[in-house]
Amino acid sequence: MTKKSKDTSRRIVNRKAEHNYHILESLEAGLILTGSEVKSLRAGTAQLTDAFVRLTGDSATIYGLQIDRYPPATDRNHDPNRHRRLLLHRREIQRLGLRLAQAGTTLIPLAVYFNDRGLAKVQLGLAVGKKQYDKRQALKKRDHQREIDRATHRR
Template identity: 40%
Template structure:
């Protein structure tokens, strides 16, 4: 007898642009404060992280420009697609991030959003440093070489 789990659909939405634009130094898993129908849209996979960025307001971490599409089956009580959302981290992680964020050239970038085994939406954020043009060229070369090796294997 198979166990029926309502969270069988795996949601793992990545920000591919971030790995090309930034070099990740540290990664953290954070909870997200959501309203109403936002979790239903996330479970449908209707999230875009390409324009999103994180910033501090006081002692709290927020994400801005993360687009969660309105839930299709909702009425007029739907959510605002690009509102800013609070990220939930432990105090010591927030302090560590805030200290490093104040350094010149470092950013906090959303890497991926996923649903954990308890059905909660989580986000992986990274402390990142922007890549230079020659670093981007190097990552393109590595990606091409990897693709060529995979082609030769088949």
């Protein structure tokens, strides 16, 4: 009997993160989920737009990650907005705590996905918020690059 292939292509991405933050560094963390949450994530019904991570003591928790209810799991369904613990090594949490103590830094989820072994993972980004003019400059730069690409493509 052959092994069932894992679908690693399903990836929920926080598209607003690149627009609103300068990403300084990224890391991967495990995610503690219930059964219906896993099924719902595999179906791709999650939102990361308002999510953030808070460190408390020696644990990390993700807030605002909305995983929609899984309809077939009637009586054993989960709360879509519950706080979920992240699996990080103690040293990683301590190092992140020191970095987060600096003014203006925050820890945000960039993507949620399943790795090769089928485990739910979160890609976290240590970030600093962008100012309004930084966002405008990034938009101008992207539009300018798009125009250049169009001009070279026509030739």
